[in-house]
Amino acid sequence: MEHYSDDKLLSMFREEDSRNYAYSLIVRKYQERLYWHIRRMVIVHEDADDVVQNTLVKAWKGLANFKEEAKLYTWLYRIATNEAITFLNKKRKRFFISIVDVEHELSESLESDDNYDGDEIQLTLQKAILTLPEKQRIVFNMKYYDEMKYNEMAEILDTSVGALKASYHHAVKKIENYIKEI
């Protein structure tokens, strides 16, 4: 598969003849990164699958109006993050689960998940991450696992770099304390 730059992919998408091809290339280029970002938030594969599909379908609908002031992948990340948050909120409403309990439920589902094979310390780390407030959890995952830069995260989450640094700092401290206590 040829590797095109985002600019090239977007210009191909604007052409009627190459639109579908460009879109399939965009999907192939970003699907894994988006999937893992979503998966760390919703934990269960089936849920992540639904959310990533919705994300990419929304991207298809919105690409025609995409303004190149933003980078393509930060735009896609933003859609994915919003979709995952919406999904978790719906899950809470659907099962009348309180904000704390949905993370507790996800934590329990990790232990029985066939698509998770972490050892005890990895499982503890995941459980610690799930104790964080939603926004801190997103920030921690993006910084720790995706190794994203603060200015990119700021663009995606529409927050200042300072707020993100503080959020990450608090998240790290909480995780450290959680692991120490066990």
Add this chain to the structure above:
Amino acid sequence: MKNKNNIPDNLENEASILSKIKKENHFSTPKNYFEVLPEMITSKNLNNNKLQFNFDKLSYRILVPVSVFALLFFIVFNFSNNNTENELTNEQLSELIIEEEYIEFDDYLVYDTYAEIIEEEENEALSETDTYIDYLIENDIDINSIIEEL
């Protein structure tokens, strides 16, 4: 004073335990998931487009005529329903009054209806008599001769 915005990224200084944990992804996906995913999404988009197209087609070719027909039918049906009272025979109307189904029936309407019935009967009787008289005059027949014959 420590600047809160200059929190170091270095985990070793911030979290000694966390920095020792290997940064690994232990989540997995079903086999060939990422090979199948683009096709699933493409087909989902195509289905969405098809639905959109079908709806457009439906709206122009079927939905609009059906809606117009339904609207006309509703108007006609409503109109004929409003006229039901006028279409009732006198007997049906009387039955309704007797059975007190028309509890809000106006008394004057009952009198008017009754008066109309009597008037109609009288008119019918008069028109019959007029026909006989006209026949007798036209054929120059004396009514007394008929009485005598009887």
